[in-house]
Amino acid sequence: MRDRATARAPIVGLFLAAVAGLGWIVWTTSYAEALRQVESQGRSDLRLAADRLVTGLQRYRSLAVSLADHPALTALHAGGDRDAAKAVLLRNLDQTGALNAFYADREGRVLASAQGEVPVDLAARPWFLRAVNGALGADRGISAGAARRAYFHGVPAFGPDGKVRGVLVLVADIEALEREWSGSRPSVFFTDALNQVFVTNRSELLFWQRTDTAMIGPGGDVVGVDTRMVGDHEVWHQRLSPYVPRAALHLVQPLPVIGLTGEALVDVGPARRLAWLQTAVVAVLCLFFGSLLFLATERRRALSIANARLEGRVKDRTRDLEQANTALRREVLEREEAEAALRQAQAELVEAGKLSALGQMSAGISHELNQPLMAIRSFAENAVQFLERDRPDRTAENLTRISQMADRMARIIQNLRAFARQESVPQTRVDVTRVVAS
Known part of the structure; x- marks a missing residue:
């Protein structure tokens, strides 16, 4: 094991x-x-x-673009009312939730502001310089005063000659955007x-x-x-x-x-759990079918061992049966030989019995044959004498008697031969009166 x-x-x-x-x-x-x-x-x-x-x-940015050309802002270059411009900026600020909005000239001087807090050195900011050059400027940073994360949009404002004369800056509140998600x-x-x-x-x-x-x-x-x-x-x-x-x-x-x-x-936790689940399912299936295969193999091996043992026992039993069969055939042969010898002895005994019976019957047979013979002799002598006396009728009678005695002897011999050869004589009608008379 x-x-x-x-x-x-x-x-x-x-x-x-x-x-x-x-x-x-x-x-x-x-x-x-x-x-x-x-x-x-x-x-x-x-x-x-x-x-x-x-x-x-x-x-x-779209709001800043639409607001950059507002008349209240463009009037600031000609000495317009700053309070009106501030009111415009503040109203749009309240509507959008932006941190600040202000309007500056090309040199970075703030002409109007909604909150009054603007970045310092504005003219040095890259996004402001980009707006001064006629493009949309944008950049991230920290808003002045509130110290909040902000995103600056700079939109150029063009004059009648098509040149940039001012920049509208709209400061977006990053935290307000983050609150949504x-x-x-x-x-x-x-x-x-x-x-x-x-x-x-x-x-x-x-x-x-x-x-x-x-x-x-x-x-x-x-x-x-x-x-x-x-x-x-x-x-x-x-x-x-x-x-x-x-x-x-x-x-x-x-x-x-x-x-x-x-x-x-x-x-990636769900992906890992799904991968582990699929792996566990495959492993369990493999182990399950492997266990079935292992059990089937073990069962087949056990059956093979039991079959080998059984075949060994069958061979031993077959060998014993063959030996017993050989001994039985030998005994049968001996019995057949004994039966043959017995039959031979029985046949010899039958023959001996027949001979004994014939020996015992010989006296009676001799007597049976001697009587006809003596009668034939007597009838033959009488026939001679009758012939000498010239009496043919009595001679014929004696000859007839001799013929009957011969037939009787023939029947005795025929019966004896049939007995010796175990032959059956066909049955015929017998004249009982004649037999009695004889």
Whole structure:
């Protein structure tokens, strides 16, 4: 038993290794397939978040473009009423929820402001210089006074000669845009050219700077990021926040329109659970059918062993039966020989009996034959005498008697021969009167 178990151990180990290898292949394939589905959903969510941000910022830009040529603002270049211009700016500010709006000339001097708080050194800002040159300028930053994250839209205002004579600046409130999707899934953040998080639905990630191997916080805190590639998918393993999945699919979408890059961390937990579930199902099925095959093999082996034992017993029994059969045939042959000898002895006894019976019958037969013979002799002598006396009638009578005696002797001999040869004499009618008379 122990030898058989030792012989089966390598086969069982090889089967378990094959199941483990198959499970790894199934897990890898299932995980990659599940990641493709997670990526598809994550990219949809990232595009939706990016569209919300871009659309919200574009709405402020459209307002700035439509407001740049307002008569109350253009009149400021000719000494117009600043209070009227401020009222226009403040009314639009209240309607849109922007942080601030102000109007400046080409040199960066503010002619009218809704809140009265404007960035210093305005003429040195790249986005303002771009608007002065006749293009739409935009950039992110921190609003003056409120110290809030803001997005600046600079729209040029053209004079009658077609040249830029002023710039309308509309400051959009980033936090107001974030409130619409704060805390939603997945974790989304938007980084600038320095890879610093400027917009996100996870407030704890604000102003963190991403590097290739870590995330650096505003206070200098460093959180390691282990990046692993699963096929074409980039999976982050990190501990940034309890609200950010520790194992997440990292997705990136450039947003050149607003100068930011959208990034998302999509939880891969469902994909891992699905992959493990499919792997477990395949492994259980393999182990189940392997167990059935093992049990069938063991049963077949047990049946083979029992069959071999049975065949051995049958062979032994057959050999015993053959020996018994040989002895029986020998005994039958001896009995047949004894029966033949017995039949021969019986035949000899029958013959001896016949001879004895013939010996015993010889006296009676001799008597039976002697009587006709003596009668024939007597009748023959009488016939001679009758012939000498010339009496033919009596001679004929004696000759007839001699013929009858001869027939009688012939019948006696015929009966004796039939008895000796065991022949049957055909039955005939007998004249009993004549027999009695004879």
